Amino acid sequence: MTPAGIALPGLSGLDRVASAAGWTLVHSFWQGLLAWVIVVLAGRWLRSPKDRIFVGNLALAALVLVQLATFVLCLRFAGRPWWNSASPSSELSQSGLFRMQAGETVGWAGRLFAHADSFMPLMLVAWAAFACVQIACHLRACRAVATTLSLAPALPPALLARCRQFAGELGVRKPVQFVVAAISDAPGTIGWLRPYIFVPPAVLLTMTPSQVEAIVLHELAHILRRDYAVALLHALAEAAYVGNPFVRAIVRRLRDDVELCCDEIAARHFGDARGYAGALVAIADSVAASRAILSAGGGVLRARVLRLLAPPLSGARGAMLLPKLAAAFLIGAAAVSLAGGSVTRSMSRQAEAARLAEMSLNDAVIWILGTDDTRGNRGGLLKLAENRTGRGETKLGRAILESTTYADGTIDEPTRDRLLAAVNFDNSRGLRLSAESRKMGSMDAATFAWFVHELSFSANGRTGALCFLDTVPEADRPRIEAAIRGSGTIDPLPPGAVGWTHADIVITTPPRILPRKPIFSRPALP
Amino acid sequence: MPKRLRNPTPAEIELLKVLWSRGTATVRDLVDDLNDGRAISTVATTLRRMHAKGLVRLVDERKPQRFESVRSQDETFAAMASGLDRKFGRSLAQVVREFLGGSRATRKEIDEAKRLLDEYGGGT
Numbered sequence: 001m002t003p004a005g006i007a008l009p010g011l012s013g014l015d016r017v018a019s020a021a022g023w024t025l026v027h028s029f030w031q032g033l034l035a036w037v038i039v040v041l042a043g044r045w046l047r048s049p050k051d052r053i054f055v056g057n058l059a060l061a062a063l064v065l066v067q068l069a070t071f072v073l074c075l076r077f078a079g080r081p082w083w084n085s086a087s088p089s090s091e092l093s094q095s096g097l098f099r100m101q102a103g104e105t106v107g108w109a110g111r112l113f114a115h116a117d118s119f120m121p122l123m124l125v126a127w128a129a130f131a132c133v134q135i136a137c138h139l140r141a142c143r144a145v146a147t148t149l150s151l152a153p154a155l156p157p158a159l160l161a162r163c164r165q166f167a168g169e170l171g172v173r174k175p176v177q178f179v180v181a182a183i184s185d186a187p188g189t190i191g192w193l194r195p196y197i198f199v200p201p202a203v204l205l206t207m208t209p210s211q212v213e214a215i216v217l218h219e220l221a222h223i224l225r226r227d228y229a230v231a232l233l234h235a236l237a238e239a240a241y242v243g244n245p246f247v248r249a250i251v252r253r254l255r256d257d258v259e260l261c262c263d264e265i266a267a268r269h270f271g272d273a274r275g276y277a278g279a280l281v282a283i284a285d286s287v288a289a290s291r292a293i294l295s296a297g298g299g300v301l302r303a304r305v306l307r308l309l310a311p312p313l314s315g316a317r318g319a320m321l322l323p324k325l326a327a328a329f330l331i332g333a334a335a336v337s338l339a340g341g342s343v344t345r346s347m348s349r350q351a352e353a354a355r356l357a358e359m360s361l362n363d364a365v366i367w368i369l370g371t372d373d374t375r376g377n378r379g380g381l382l383k384l385a386e387n388r389t390g391r392g393e394t395k396l397g398r399a400i401l402e403s404t405t406y407a408d409g410t411i412d413e414p415t416r417d418r419l420l421a422a423v424n425f426d427n428s429r430g431l432r433l434s435a436e437s438r439k440m441g442s443m444d445a446a447t448f449a450w451f452v453h454e455l456s457f458s459a460n461g462r463t464g465a466l467c468f469l470d471t472v473p474e475a476d477r478p479r480i481e482a483a484i485r486g487s488g489t490i491d492p493l494p495p496g497a498v499g500w501t502h503a504d505i506v507i508t509t510p511p512r513i514l515p516r517k518p519i520f521s522r523p524a525l526p
Numbered sequence: 527m528p529k530r531l532r533n534p535t536p537a538e539i540e541l542l543k544v545l546w547s548r549g550t551a552t553v554r555d556l557v558d559d560l561n562d563g564r565a566i567s568t569v570a571t572t573l574r575r576m577h578a579k580g581l582v583r584l585v586d587e588r589k590p591q592r593f594e595s596v597r598s599q600d601e602t603f604a605a606m607a608s609g610l611d612r613k614f615g616r617s618l619a620q621v622v623r624e625f626l627g628g629s630r631a632t633r634k635e636i637d638e639a640k641r642l643l644d645e646y647g648g649g650t
Contacts, residue, residue, distance in 0.1 A: 137614065140614070141610075141614040144606075144610060144613070144614065145610065147533075147535070147536050147539065147606070148603065148606040148607050148610060150536070150539055151539065151599055151602055151603035151606065152603055152607075153600070153603075181603075181607060182607065183607065183610065274643070274646065277639075277642075277643060278643055280639070281636060281639045281640055281643060284631040284635070284636050284639065285636055285640075287631075288631065288632075288633055288636055301631035301635045301636065301639050302631075302635050302638050302639055302642070305639040305642050305643065306642060309642060309643070309646040
């Protein structure tokens with residue numbers, strides 16, 4: 001008989017196990033939160049989706065291990081009397097993490113805990129039943145879909161031949177069946193040993209053969225990466241931690257990153273990133289047209305398209321530090337991200353100033369204005385001014401005044417007004433304007449405007465970085481110039497750029513400012 | 527005659543595929559075509575079960591008995607596909623989301639993605 005007065009035949013010897021399991025589930029919420037925080041921090045720091053997937057899966061695995069340890073601990077404490085033997089509550093549950101010394105009276109917390117503890121067996125039974133039913137239904141649905149697809153007609157012969165050719169070229173050794181089926185609105189893949197890639201009839205009708213091939217390549221990438229097996233584990237985790245929003249959030253992120261990884265493989269093989277991105281958008285459009293659209297939420301379409309059209313620099317930095325991250329993630333991602341940090345934090349102020357002193361404003365300069373550190377933004381820019389004036393003056397306002405005063409003494413009033421207005425926004429950070437009009441040199445006013453413009457972005461809480469591109473391909477320069485004259489942002493850093501950014505927004509100078517030697521450089525793209 | 531046709535199991539589908547390719551077949555024909563070591567008795571039992579489910583019918587009662595599929599492959603597939611959603615409901619939606627790439631973008635996301643494609647010179 002449980003303390004709640006409910007008879008559970010045959011469970012008297014298992015009360016402790018049930019209670020320990022129940023409390024383990026309760027603890028899974030804060031442990032899941034910790035795992036989710038680590039995954040989020042890693043996601044902000046790691047550029048490569050592969051690295052993020054590694055950390056995410058590691059976090060889930062660690063959560064399971066921590067849960068097992070929690071269960072063992074709960075079980076160890078179970079069975080030890082933790083009430084004063086004279087207390088009328090001495091017959092209450094003897095399990096739980098909280099123990100009291102003999103002689104202590106039971107306070108309100110103890111009574112509350114005891115009351116909660118009494119329901120643990122019931123909670124465990126309910127959880128087990130729900131999780132088992134969900135897993136069973138899930139597995140049955142998978143099996144039914146695969147069985148149904150075994151009867152689906154094959155793709156048209158020409159397309160089928162191309163798909164088989166792709167499978168061979170990608171190195172997919174499993175016997176993949178390419179079929180036409182309207183199981184869902186979009187193409188997909190299912191199955192482990194004998195996978196099926198299916199294409200809905202509507203997709204065949206509305207998309208070009210090239211676009212269908214692109215999507216099939218994406219599905220083949222899933223098979224190549226064995227995503228189905230991992231997806232099963234994720235589904236089991238979701239079912240086991242039913243009701244735990246943090247586990248769901250981690251799994252959702254992992255799924256998004258898996259899509260990005262498959263996009264990389266497929267786009268590389270397809271040979272036309274833009275065309276592949278166009279296929280993704282066409283599929284999304286087709287799906288959206290066929291059913292009601294969700295008013296909120298959605299997928300990761302924008303990020304996928306953006307990554308294809310303007311891939312970020314390689315994640316070499318993340319890959320190098322991944323073993324350290326993997327070893328340290330349990331300790332706290334906050335410490336890891338601080339240790340990693342931006343390059344500006346890793347450079348001493350003296351070293352930075354020394355480097356700046358070697359360059360003039362019109363030389364190539366790559367500024368890392370930082371991401372979250374607006375002080376770093378301002379500090380970097382002010383060091384630039386300091387370098388030019390040579391007198392240690394660090395007032396941003398002075399720098400603005402000076403930069404809008406040209407060599408012949410004329411003043412660019414509109415630009416000055418605009419810059420001052422932008423800086424005024426940041427008055428809360430103690431920027432003071434100076435009425436002095438010391439000439440600063442021949443810094444291009446338009447360039448300076450973009451510095452300050454970016455500071456405004458930072459002040460608004462958006463991340464930013466500024467860099468001059470040393471190796472921007474000629475073909476990209478008109479686009480960059482147009483963007484600067486328009487919104488003034490390039491997101492993200494165009495391919496081939498030598499520079500570094502830890503940010504989402506990059507401002508580039510017009511090509512007429514000739515970049516030369518960068519301060520910071522990254523290894524070339526592979 | 528059963529009241530409604532039930533969907534075949536994977537093992538039954540193997541037999542149906544032979545029937546569809548041959549048109550009609552005896553138990554011996556099925557065993558020979560399958561050629562996977564299944565005993566005649568096993569195939570016969572499966573065939574009897576399929577007959578009870580209404581998946582196959584006798585076309586010649588003289589020995590050896592000859593069977594044919596009640597529905598064509600396309601009809602069977604269509605029946606199974608249309609029944610998936612009805613039978614599994616939320617579980618199927620979950621399978622679609624997790625395994626079949628059915629995550630949906632909002633209209634806003636799609637428009638934003640199209641804008642990006644135009645900006646980068648591609649277009650859809």
